[in-house]
Amino acid sequence: MSIEIVGVYKSFRQNGKKQVVLSGVDLTIPTSSSVTIIGRSGTGKSVLLKLITRLFFPDAGSIRVDGIEVTTASRGSIYELRENIGFLFQGSALFDSMTVRENVGFALCERSKLALKEINDIVIQRLKAVGLKEDVLDKMPSELSGGMKKRVALARVLATDPKYILYDEPTTGLDPITADAINDLIISTREQFGVTSIVVTHDMTSAFKVSDYVAMLYGGRIIEWGTPEEILKTQNPYVRQFVQGSSKGPISMLE
Ligand SMILES: Nc1ncnc2c1ncn2[C@@H]1O[C@H](COP(=O)(O)OP(=O)(O)OP(=O)(O)O)[C@@H](O)[C@H]1O
Numbered sequence: 585m586s587i588e589i590v591g592v593y594k595s596f597r598q599n600g601k602k603q604v605v606l607s608g609v610d611l612t613i614p615t616s617s618s619v620t621i622i623g624r625s626g627t628g629k630s631v632l633l634k635l636i637t638r639l640f641f642p643d644a645g646s647i648r649v650d651g652i653e654v655t656t657a658s659r660g661s662i663y664e665l666r667e668n669i670g671f672l673f674q675g676s677a678l679f680d681s682m683t684v685r686e687n688v689g690f691a692l693c694e695r696s697k698l699a700l701k702e703i704n705d706i707v708i709q710r711l712k713a714v715g716l717k718e719d720v721l722d723k724m725p726s727e728l729s730g731g732m733k734k735r736v737a738l739a740r741v742l743a744t745d746p747k748y749i750l751y752d753e754p755t756t757g758l759d760p761i762t763a764d765a766i767n768d769l770i771i772s773t774r775e776q777f778g779v780t781s782i783v784v785t786h787d788m789t790s791a792f793k794v795s796d797y798v799a800m801l802y803g804g805r806i807i808e809w810g811t812p813e814e815i816l817k818t819q820n821p822y823v824r825q826f827v828q829g830s831s832k833g834p835i836s837m838l839e
């Protein structure tokens with residue numbers, strides 16, 4: 585149940601110009617561990633998560649999830665794999681025309697043979713886990729605050745008990761108390777269910793709290809990998825500048 589990424593390249597072509605985003609990413613996410621990817625805005629963190637679920641194809645390289653090579657797998661096995669992967673999208677991506685209850689229960693209604701009552705119980709339980717009460721059940725996404733949307737999206741991810749969870753900025757835009765509750769939830773999900781997770785975040789407190797390992801993406805590659813303690817003590821000036829959130833250092837504002 586590990587994720588192994590080797591030599592992954594990805595570029596985009598826009599207005600005839602080629603933009604190289606990833607240029608040789610190597611990263612292994614060990615089974616049941618939680619790895620945080622840090623890096624500046626625009627370095628390709630979200631792109632990397634999308635490659636893992638084959639929402640994009642890489643230009644080169646190998647991505648193996650649960651032993652399946654996702655770059656060449658059949659469409660059928662990708663669908664099967666996706667059933668085991670929960671993806672918390674950066675912008676929450678709730679279905680706008682569905683209530684909270686329908687959003688969180690969607691995958692269970694589509695894929696499981698559970699009765700509506702059982703699905704409803706799971707929906708309420710998952711909402712509780714992310715700190716939301718039953719009074720949100722019949723609200724539409726447009727009636728929720730940004731932080732509530734994010735929590736509903738997380739409840740939706742948790743509803744199907746995935747083996748892998750990809751969290752894209754799970755705490756961004758949340759108040760510090762809710763953010764910490766989400767951090768605890770990421771930790772308990774891994775501890776209780778042995779979920780293998782990748783967390784993309786700018787939030788250093790969150791990165792150090794929830795991760796077994798931290799990886800920094802810079803210049804299209806993973807330039808540093810280590811436990812949170814190792815990352816805090818790193819001598820790599822690029823990583824130090826990022827971790828300390830300083831405008832002074834080798835990483836320029838204009839990059
Ligand atoms: N579908 C796409 N088409 C063209 N370019 C894209 C596409 N998706 C991403 N990119 C480009 O790839 C680069 C990396 O984007 P990505 O969203 O992965 O950054 P990020 O590291 O997640 O940043 P942030 O921290 O701001 O979320 C950006 O320059 C972006 O413009």
Ligand SMILES: [Mg+2]
Binds near residue numbers: 629630631674752
């Ligand atoms: Mg992103």
